Amino acid sequence: MKLDQIETPAALIDIARMQKNIARMQGHMNTLGVAFRPHVKTTKCIDVVRAQIAAGARGITVSTLKEAEAFFAAGVRDILYAVSMAPSKLPRAFALRRQGCDLKLVVDNPNAAAAIAAFGDQHGETFEVWIEVDTDGHRSGITPEQDTLLEVGRILHENGVKVGGVMTHAGSSYELDTPDALAALAEQERAGCVRAAQRLRETGIACPAVSVGSTPTALAATQLEGVTEVRAGVYVLFDLVMHNVGVCALDDIALSVLATVIGHQADKGWAILDAGWMAMSRDRGTSKQSHDFGYGQPCLLNGTPLLGYVISGANQEHGILSPTGETAHAEEDITQRFPIGMKLRILPNHACATGAQFPDYHAVAPDGDSVEWRRFQGW
Amino acid sequence: MKLDQIETPAALIDIARMQKNIARMQGHMNTLGVAFRPHVKTTKCIDVVRAQIAAGARGITVSTLKEAEAFFAAGVRDILYAVSMAPSKLPRAFALRRQGCDLKLVVDNPNAAAAIAAFGDQHGETFEVWIEVDTDGHRSGITPEQDTLLEVGRILHENGVKVGGVMTHAGSSYELDTPDALAALAEQERAGCVRAAQRLRETGIACPAVSVGSTPTALAATQLEGVTEVRAGVYVLFDLVMHNVGVCALDDIALSVLATVIGHQADKGWAILDAGWMAMSRDRGTSKQSHDFGYGQPCLLNGTPLLGYVISGANQEHGILSPTGETAHAEEDITQRFPIGMKLRILPNHACATGAQFPDYHAVAPDGDSVEWRRFQGW
Structure with a gap:
């Protein structure tokens, strides 16, 4: 797939x-x-x-x-x-x-x-x-x-x-x-x-x-x-916490959450994604580190990090993507840059916690094809 | 059971x-x-x-x-x-x-x-x-x-x-x-x-x-x-966040996590439980409210809240129960009050997040007997 x-x-x-x-x-x-x-x-x-x-x-x-x-x-x-x-x-x-x-x-x-x-x-x-x-x-x-x-x-x-x-x-x-x-x-x-x-x-x-x-x-x-x-x-997947600790680069992080843009609040500069905390987990492990990644670092589908944007908030099935820092983005920017239906990949704070939210992984090969790998839940 | x-x-x-x-x-x-x-x-x-x-x-x-x-x-x-x-x-x-x-x-x-x-x-x-x-x-x-x-x-x-x-x-x-x-x-x-x-x-x-x-x-x-x-x-179960909002009492909260004492760090006043964030979830929704319950409010097995104690920290499968406030507890207090093998119930910050960590609930009747109720995961 x-x-x-x-x-x-x-x-x-x-x-x-x-x-x-x-x-x-x-x-x-x-x-x-x-x-x-x-x-x-x-x-x-x-x-x-x-x-x-x-x-x-x-x-x-x-x-x-x-x-x-x-x-x-x-x-x-x-x-x-x-x-x-x-x-x-x-x-x-x-x-x-x-x-x-x-x-x-x-x-x-x-x-x-x-x-x-x-x-x-x-x-x-x-x-x-x-x-x-x-x-x-x-x-x-x-x-x-x-x-x-x-x-x-x-x-x-x-x-x-x-x-x-x-x-x-x-x-x-x-x-x-x-x-x-x-x-x-x-x-x-x-x-x-x-x-x-x-x-x-x-x-x-x-x-x-x-x-x-x-x-x-x-x-x-x-x-x-x-x-x-x-x-x-966690070394097997790495995550944003480990990136802040200094033991991996962003492009070493092997786990990401695939998400779709489902809405905007243009006046606030928000794109709304269908990955909330149920997908990302509630882990905010980077909140006390040198760089706070919110609920995750959004990337393009090809894995390129969208520096200057962050998942700034999350409800159960809604994630809020917004610009970081002081730079105001024009209204049209967020709706045009992240149109309805666009897919993104979000690097997680903590691979152990984010993985646990899912019954399976999609393991993606270099040619872009993927297979399902089961994981289990519970004690 | x-x-x-x-x-x-x-x-x-x-x-x-x-x-x-x-x-x-x-x-x-x-x-x-x-x-x-x-x-x-x-x-x-x-x-x-x-x-x-x-x-x-x-x-x-x-x-x-x-x-x-x-x-x-x-x-x-x-x-x-x-x-x-x-x-x-x-x-x-x-x-x-x-x-x-x-x-x-x-x-x-x-x-x-x-x-x-x-x-x-x-x-x-x-x-x-x-x-x-x-x-x-x-x-x-x-x-x-x-x-x-x-x-x-x-x-x-x-x-x-x-x-x-x-x-x-x-x-x-x-x-x-x-x-x-x-x-x-x-x-x-x-x-x-x-x-x-x-x-x-x-x-x-x-x-x-x-x-x-x-x-x-x-x-x-x-x-x-x-x-x-x-x-x-969330009204169906309620949780500590809702308690802080003011819409339920502690004894309205219908969800709790059953946990066992597995260790101590007596000099720190800690009892270690086998319920960490994998069980409680990473939700820290009370952290910005009037009363911060850490990762949850411990209670006796009969449901009586242990006021003055809180789950102050959590790793994946370890929870740290510790006294709140300034009162130092004597070394013998924590090991004697919470002996190895003792079972506790922990009220969660957020029932939606904590429930999602489990493949099933144990539904407990007033006579103390319980049955399993399945829940499902994923999208």
Whole structure:
């Protein structure tokens, strides 16, 4: 199907850009001598993950057990469920392991560790657990020097659970925007996670895996001594937030939303599109960054960014395209430049959030032809 | 299924609250002597819409053709597609009408009007179109005094398209928070839409329907002379934005997200939940209102709001529950008050956005038992 035949709004993946992003990240990991485990929460799409694995990824990271189930059914065996385990979810994790899935769980507290140990003991299952380490204070995890780290390790190790490794995610990298700051955080992430593994090993726990990552720190890292693998998700598509962080160019962004002009408010300089927040998502991640892209950056159908215009507002199924800055556009400009029926592509703030609004992507080949790639929703 | 058996995160609808909200709106419309046409974009759920129709709703409003197709398949015939028509979508609208759906389209510009007329002429179909009127400057539509209104009416009328009515949506009501301001906007919405119908009628176009509405103006309206029907969507569930606007109490909010405590950062006073923005949506609609609820208001499992706590941050699958205000909570407070595995219900900022994150609702009866109600995604 050609672009002008696709009903709007639609989520487009530019295959050539996606493959370039995959090759860039995998190449960087190869150079650094670490394995790469992509986070598939960004796309929840088997076609994308197959491309990541074909390029050299080893295993995947998931954010939900539904992802684990869907990707295991599609043939991926090595899966890290990277959200601290809720004891009530253990039966689903157990079922996956019994089917042969090499599912690794994550904990960052003694209670969940004890619950996993007790469940494993009760059901005769040796779970593998990685301990979550907090290296930047942005969310979950145990800091490397906390005694809780060793307590959790001990609870697992002494109760028949395999401590497979430590993992951390320096998500505060999204708030940075200079190469030096990103490189410093990458080193902080590496050093903290390696230190946590070292402390566990000193108590007699093998802790083979040392897993770090976020898209910005993964791309900024220059050496990863002691690290065995890196995780990253959004790099596969990139978005305007990552552009502001400084790790991709506008023309690296592989996800866009195809939209149609359906109206104008000429006196305000507005063109109204049929892509509102239901299509773009409510993510306003660029609002606190150096360049606020509103609800997205409009581009021509061929991908050329329409600099000087932005999606300035959104209702559920209406997006407002308007000029940025002080320059007033004449009435005829907006209606003539963006006539009724014109199709545009909008680069999103956050690829993970925008993708989630759609049941499928249209994957666009360099010749302009496209195929549908399913993605899934829910938990 | 009982609440404590439902896997988290999950979207819960409190059936008793929903029925109360439906009865309140329908009762108000009955008192005002107008028909009520609920906007089903809020829930996209056939079970909810059946309850609205059972209470007296006449026809529905949709925001996508997919909604029109799904609800027509479920037996609803009278459907207003309330987004200005993109000419490229006419084949789908035509297919629905040929199947017997009484689908009404909306336009606010001469080009789309001409496209509908041309398509109808080519295919021997008499489309029905309602003209969108702008009564508050917040988005789309033609203001009542603009000549374009009559031009669009003429293009339709002279080319074999039925001008079924005028419709307006005073969406700027979401920015208000006093009864007087809401009542004034309701009157502005009514008067503007009635005026537009009057102008069209003066040119010989019958324009039978005069349709207005948004949840706040619908509830605030005290007289609707000249109006034939009202549309509203979010009233059926309500949310924190509507609470801040002043049209519902916290205990009217029928949608909540069931979540589990999965961790803590005790020194920061945080409990970490397994409901992040993928569950709550990225909607931060209360951020500019009188009370900022972050990503939502946590409640106990029985629905009691935990005043003094808020969902202060969210990553994709992590929500951060933290105390509001200056009061520091002792370390033991957060881990003891919100132990690992504890379940909470979170009231959302925006029911339309939060619901869209889920493939189904769990509809909870007063006895605590629940059933699944499907909702659909996409366009």
